[in-house]
Amino acid sequence: MARPRAVPRSPQLAWLITVALSAMALSLSVVTVAAVPRPFGEWSLALLYLVLYWAADVTVLRIEVRRQVFAVSLAEVPLLLGLFFLPPLTVVLVRLVAAALGQAWQRVSPVKACFNVAACAAGTALAGLVVRAQDPNPVAVEPASWLLLAAAVTLKELTVLAAVIGVVNLVQGRMSRGDLIRTVVSCLLVAEINVVIGLIVVLVLHATPWGLTLLAGLGVVFVMAYRAYAMFLRQHKSLSELYDLTQAVSEGGRDGTVMDVLLSRTRKLLRAEYATLWLPASGRYPEVLLSARTDYRGLLDAPGTPDLLRAKAMETGQTVAVGPKLPDEHLLPTLREKRTKGAVVVPLRSGDVIIGTLEVAGRLGDRAHFGPDDVRLLETVAAHASVAVENSRLVDRLRFDAQHDALTGLPNRRRILNALDEAIKVQTPEDVVAVLLFDVARLRQVNESLGHGAGDKLLAEFARRLRELAPPAALVGRIGGNEFAVTVRTAGAEEAVGLAAKIRESVQGRKAFGALSIDVDCVVGVAVHPDHGADSATLLQHADVATYAAKIRHSSVQLFSATLESRSARRVGLAGDLRRALDEGQLQVYFQPKVNLRDRRLVGVECLSRWNHPVHGPVAPQDFVAVAEHTGQLGRLTEVVLREGLRRAREWEDAGREFPVSVNLSPRTLVDPAFPSRVAAVLGEYAVDPGLLTLEITEGGVVGDPDRALATLRALRDLGVRLSVDDFGTGFSSLGYLRRLPVQEVKIDRTFVEGMATDPGDLAIVRTIVDMSRHFGLSVVAEGVESELTLGLLEEIGCDVGQGFLFSRPLPYERLDAWYAAQMQAEPTPAGEVRWLRAVP
Structure with missing residues (x-):
């Protein structure tokens, strides 16, 4: 059983032993005066011994042997000389004064100084009494006298040792047996060595006073040798400690x-x-x-x-x-x-x-x-x-x-995954761990139009806004590319969706790049633990699936569900199938009629791609169009639709029916400088008048990179192709921006047309678009016409063209011909024109 650690006590307790030692020294001195007939000696010799005592007290030799340091004092040498040549009381007094001077020289604390002086005085008085009581006139040449002097010095050393051990035990606690034995043995060993040296000096001086010169020369040699040894020792020790320090610092650098x-x-x-x-x-x-x-x-x-x-x-x-x-x-x-x-x-x-x-x-x-x-x-x-x-x-x-992103300084994917794992481990039943995955919009357009430096600035700005708007306890990180993640504890999935919507709304805004301003926008996917995954990797994957779904559905925030995962996995498998479908001509082109609202006359068709997968059946257009965009096949898909539309336009024209065709373009197509030449080649191949082709662009595709888009649009206009702005009103550009675009048509987004019969705000937006478009000399097409009430309102505000389920769904070529033939049999108007009133499901 380990001994309890000693509790340090007040150093003032040392006064108890000091008083006892002082009393001992005084009583022994009195006894010595009574027992010795001549207690005092010559003061000149006493002064010499005073100097020797003082020098021995202030000089401590440190000798290192195998990494063990021994402190050696020569105080026993002058003590032995004093006991041989001086009366006992003189030795005590000289030792007392020398000890006091030595303590003052070394600036020892008063408690310690008084104890040391008292211990030296008591030990010296005891040694003097022993020597003079046994042999009042010791003769050094006799071995018996040697033993007497050695015994007296040893007794003095034991007295001092006993006092030191006593004060240590009293003040600092009891010494262990090992420490006690080591202390006693080392002190007695040093004392006996000094006794031998002192006896040699006594013998030399007893033989002849001239021996003092030999001893002085020997002392000088000893001092010089010791100084050289001490210097070598210090250098060796310093090098050794310096090496140990560098090694320790090197090892400490690995563990912090x-x-x-x-x-x-x-x-x-x-x-x-x-x-x-x-x-x-x-x-x-x-x-x-x-x-x-x-x-x-x-x-x-x-x-x-x-x-x-x-x-x-x-x-x-x-x-x-x-x-x-x-x-x-x-x-x-x-x-x-x-x-x-x-x-x-x-x-x-x-x-x-x-x-x-x-x-x-x-x-x-x-x-x-x-x-x-x-x-x-x-x-x-x-x-x-x-x-x-x-x-x-x-x-x-x-x-x-x-563990951090170099551009934004935010934690990277690895750090986010580790933080998610840690959060999951300490999750409580009262909350969930939510992952909000933000996908920054239009980064590709910024990189392609303004350079990657501008894209980096956009990401850095988004990171700054996201970090400021996220809750204090949330961890914000960049997963890669244009994706940022926020991990946070919430009360449930609904609260997580609400937080995502709030952050998204606040993070939006404009970012200026010189004279050009880009709208900072994003979509957010949300996944929560434990509903949507048991580990960090699954949570992040499901948040990514939700984000992708938000982009496809044009929604702002999307919560993950199992149906999204199956749909996402399906898209992955569609990539290779779409390539084969394009190679083998499996894709079909459907046509949706566009009707003049004033006379119900068919004025054109919009070409839309459809894919009936041999295994999965019909594939939603937003699914395979997104796959084509992410796999680099969108250009081929656009060319397939364009060729089929112009081929049918050629056939209609040969049959005496001139129907313009419309084809949708992606924003990436507008930054392709070779696209106008490919359009010209296909027009020439089918010998179709460029005026019969309308290319529809989204306003977001123009706003993202206006300079390069404008160059492509002007080249298409110079070919004679008509241009239309699709889904107008859903972006952030103003109607005045249309003045810069070489377009002839505006298509109002279906969300406003469908709501105009019940929402005054949507009606006001549609009315404003129609009025402003007329001011700019543009025709207006309304998408999503599905009710007679909507049709009447569009006629009232002066909209030119409409398309929607009220007239017909998108139809394959053969059914479009049947629909057209059926409409031709309708009763003509007083003006002799056909009214298209029957929709085809």
């Missing part, structure tokens, strides 16, 4: 503890009270100010150096070293506020750029100060620290880049 390792190792290497690392704010990195302190296990945000030194190092780019005999000694007064006696501040460099500072402050030791060697050592450490900090930031940057 580089700051802790660097500062703690630097503080120990420089034997400083503080080691501080300061890195100013840079880019996405905030300011870092961390310090390791001797009495604190972690890191602090309080430096040991004043800001003035740091600012000077950053300004000059040079090391600032403050201390006695250091270059910046004049700055010592600035350290008073920090109550430290020295500091060294070294700039950290990355190439020619200063990225921060590494600092140490307060050299440990009462009389120790930082020196030039310490400055050079810290500069070496700073060089390694600069590399470590840069590597740490590089690793951090690589980790950041691996």
Whole structure:
């Protein structure tokens, strides 16, 4: 069972043992005076021994053996000499004064100084009493006297040891048995070595006083050798610790503890009270100010150096070293506020750029100060620290880049998936984890017309708006391309859909590119856990399916459902089938009549593609048109419809019936400069008058890239082809924008026509479009005419042409002929013209 950790007590308890030791020293001195006939000796010799005692107290030799450091004091040597040459009371007094001077020189605290002086006095008094009581006139040449002196010195050492162990146990808690044995053995070993040295000195001096010269020479040699050894030892130790520091910093960089390792190792290497690392704010990195302190296990945000030194190092780019005999000694007064006696501040460099500072402050030791060697050592450490900090930031940057989008700085797909997994793990029954997937509209048109730089600006602007509008607890990321995801906790799927609609409405707006403004718009797909997927990948996939459905259905927000997934999977399989269908002519072209509303005369047909899949049956046009657009087959599909329409126009003209045909164009077709030449070639191939061909374009396709679209439209106009703006009113362009377009016709979107009989707002929109189109000299076609009431309103406001189920659904060529023949049998009007009143289902 582990022993409970000792609880430190007040150092003032040491006074108890100090008083006891003082009383012991006094009583032993009194006994010595009574027992020894001559207690005092010559004061000149006593003064010499005072100097020896003092020198021995303030000189501590540190010897390292196999990484173990031994502190050796020579205090036993002058004690043995004093016991041999001086009376006991003189030895006690000299030892007392020397100990007091040594403690004052080393600036030891009063409690510790008094204890040390009392312990030395008590031990010395006991040793003197033993020697003089046994042999008042010891003769060093006799072995018995050697043993007596050795025993006295050993007894003194044991007395001091007992006092030290007692005060440690009293103040800091009980010492372990291992620590106790190691302390006693090492101290007695050093004491016995000093006894042997002291006896040798006594023998030499007893033989001849001239032996003092030999001892002095030996001492000089010993001092020089020790200084060389100490210098070598310091250098070796510094190199070893520096190597250990670099290794520890290298390993700390792998697990993110580089700051802790660097500062703690630097503080120990420089034997400083503080080691501080300061890195100013840079880019996405905030300011870092961390310090390791001797009495604190972690890191602090309080430096040991004043800001003035740091600012000077950053300004000059040079090391600032403050201390006695250091270059910046004049700055010592600035350290008073920090109550430290020295500091060294070294700039950290990355190439020619200063990225921060590494600092140490307060050299440990009462009389120790930082020196030039310490400055050079810290500069070496700073060089390694600069590399470590840069590597740490590089690793951090690589980790950041691996999980974030480079353009927007938002989390990428990997980070979003990880965050979703984490959110799912801690999900509560009261909420759901929702994924809102935003698909930015018209990015391709911006890239093709203005360049990818403009597209990047559009994405960055959308990311900024999305980040500002998303809830604080939501995670906003870029999945890829023009897709952005928002992951958030909501109360349910309905709340998630409402949040998506609110964000979409707020994120919309215009983005200026020079003189051109682009409308920022998007659609949103929503999927929630656990209803729509059990893991992050499935949730994101289903949100993508919902987003695609929103684009196809022209809706703003779409919640995922199982029917969408089956339809999406079906589209994937349709890609290859559509290519074969185009190659083998499986697609059909249907024709929907366009009727003049004033006289009900057939004025043309719109060509619409239809596909009856051999396995799946009829495929919705929006499905295979979307597949064609995403697989690059839309151009072939458009050409198939165009050829079939012109072929039928040629046949009708040969039969004496001149019916204009209309063909829809995609926005991508308008940016193809070769398209007008292909149209001219097909017109020439079937010998059809260009005036019988109307090409319908969406206003969004023109607004997305007006310059390139206008060039294509003008080329088509020059061929004599009629141009029509389809689905007008659903985009963001104004009617005045029509003045720039070389078009002859406007088709009002069916959503306004269908609602005009019941919604005054839709009626007002249709009326405005008709009036403005007349002002510009354009004919107007109304789509979605399905009721007599709607037909009457269109006639009233002066609309020119209508098409819809009231007249006929789209028909194949053979049924169109039958429908036309049936209408020809209708009763003619007073003007002799046919009225088309019967719809064909």
